[in-house]
Amino acid sequence: MVADANSSNNTAQSAAKAASPRIGDLLIERGLITDEQMALALAHQRDNCPNRLLGKVIMELGFVSPEDLLRTTAGALGVAFVHVTPAMVHSDVVDVLPREFIDENNLLPLWVRDNQLAVAIEDFTNVFMIETIERMSGCSVHVVSATTENIRSVLDPLVNNRSEVGFEDLLNEIRDDQLTVVEKTDEEPDDLENAASGSPVIKLVNQIIHGAICERASDIHLEPNEGVFRVRYRVDGELYEKLQPPFSMVAAVVSRIKIMAGMDIAERRVPQDGGITVMLNKQAVDLRVSTMPTKFGEKAVIRVVDNRGGTTDLGKQGFSAVMLPKIREIISEKNGVILVTGPTGSGKSTTLYGCLAEIVSPKVNVSTIEDPIENNMAGVNQFQVNKKAGFTFAGALRSLLRQDPDVIMVGEVRDGETAQIATQAALTGHLVLSTLHTNDAPSAVTRLINMGVEPYLVAASLRGVLAQRLVRRICPHCKTETEPQPVVRQTLHRMFGDTLPIETFFTGRGCQRCRNTGCVGRIGIYELLVPDGRLLEAISRGAALQELRRISAAGGGYTTLRDDGIDKVKQGIASIDSLLEVVARKDDAGDQVSAPGHGDVWHGATRDGD
Secondary structure, eight states: OHHHHHHTTOOHHHHHHSOOOOHHHHHHHTTSSOHHHHHHHHHHHHHHOTTSOHHHHHHHTTSSOHHHHHHHHHHHTTOOBOOOOGGGOOGGGGGGSOHHHHHHHTEEEEEEETTEEEEEESOTTOHHHHHHHHHHHSSEEEEEEOOHHHHHHHHHHHHHHHHSOOHHHHHHHSOTTTEEEEOOOOOOOHHHHHHHTSHHHHHHHHHHHHHHHHTTOSEEEEEEETTEEEEEEEETTEEEEEEOOOGGGHHHHHHHHHHHTTOOTTOOSSOEEEEEEEEETTEEEEEEEEEEEETTEEEEEEEEEOOTTOOOOGGGTTOOTTHHHHHHHHTTOSSEEEEEEOSTTSSHHHHHHHHHHHHOOTTSOEEEEESSOOSOOTTOEEEEOBGGGTBOHHHHHHHHGGGOOSEEEESOOOSHHHHHHHHHHHHTTOEEEEEEOOSSHHHHHHHHHHTTOOHHHHHHHEEEEEEEEEEEEEOTTSEEEEOOOHHHHHHHHHHHOSSOSOSOEEEEOOOGGGTTSSEEEEEEEEEEEOOOHHHHHHHHTTOOHHHHHHHHHHTSSOOOHHHHHHHHHHTTSBOHHHHHTTSEEEOTTSOEEEOOOOOOOEEBTEEEOO
């Protein structure tokens, strides 16, 4: 049956482009519902859930089964509907896509033949999903339709049979050709090199890296303590323990990672930094390695820079329908400075890449200065900072101005020299995009002034500031209504008074697909400041930060991080708890202070990035 679906060339792309008949009429024609049931469903949709699809309404009212609804919809759009069985699934094909991606999107890879991947999926009209699958797998995709329950009944045993493994099984789980390391060669001491080159050590390190990439981890922590060696992943901003190898393997594992990163394994007394490139499913993933000595051995942290499933489309990064046109308007300027602010790991680089993707054109010279280059972009000249060679942000920016650029992206404004050169570049006809580490948008102004840029130059060059954070998405598979804790309600009353802006709160209760965390992935919340005349005047005379905040709020159209986050809580995208972890609150004096939080990389739907 699946082979027939493949030969029929019924892809999701063609399905999405086909004229969509009214699902209610199709169900009536097939005798699955009556005219009276159709009228009741339309009335219920109109009165209670106007934004919900009619087919979903009919199913939720119990007039039709999920299978009959899906079979009818698929048949109308020319997509084969199948009942998947384990015999249809080639077990090795499940590994073509990351496990977390498969679970999150409830799909099942079936087989690969002649570089064509067959996938069973319920949401077969999601063209963007199909494009992501093609990009991740490197194959053209043919879809068949199957119900969620059918997919899970086949997929869950496959996952469970592979998840409950001991340490010895873990070493044998990954195939030798599944993860390829692009090695850096240097002479190393024989004893450490021999220990780090042992087969169990190599397999363990490869499995740790492979597992982190598949689970969308942004960081890997390898931590020695007294008699304990633990490996932790940071996923969606939170750390969790993955495994505890024998403590005796600490030195060999860290040495293996240092060899891969081109670092000095003989030096274990000082911190070191390095980089690794691995090939997974024929696609490159960059890893940044940092080591530091501890009392019980070296600790290593590996940052995973994985853009295989990410997106540079601004329209998919969580901007509201009001904010997105404003951002597109300011990045269409011919000159000026545009800043993206936030803590490390709040998705700033992802946003900048999204802006560049909209600007890049054969008629525009777009250049970037980065440390490191996180995403290779076609049509963009990208330059890597090299501090050891004296190629700094400021030096690179100074040289780049002699390269006839139209648009310049500077990875980060780290010092006064870079800030002043960027400002001068903006005043001489260039559009400059960069990042700053500030808590909110108005703070970027005072930060530039503190760096030594004259206030009147800031006012003359600044086109806009976008502050952002990342909040965890509620898992759609276990999403449920909840009642906030009393302390949360007290915080909301302190922030908003007696009238709360949210009536219904949602959370994820935890399920297998989200590892019982209740969250899957993260989404951005944003604060966009576009200076008007009054604010520019205040900037030019060096007004204090609190005055800049008051003027921004009084100007209208200024949405704070907190406001944008509240909108996402209202929509049921994020929980109130995850929002309060990252947004600025107000203390008793009315001044904004930052809540503690940790930011990390965007898979993206978006993959979290700095």
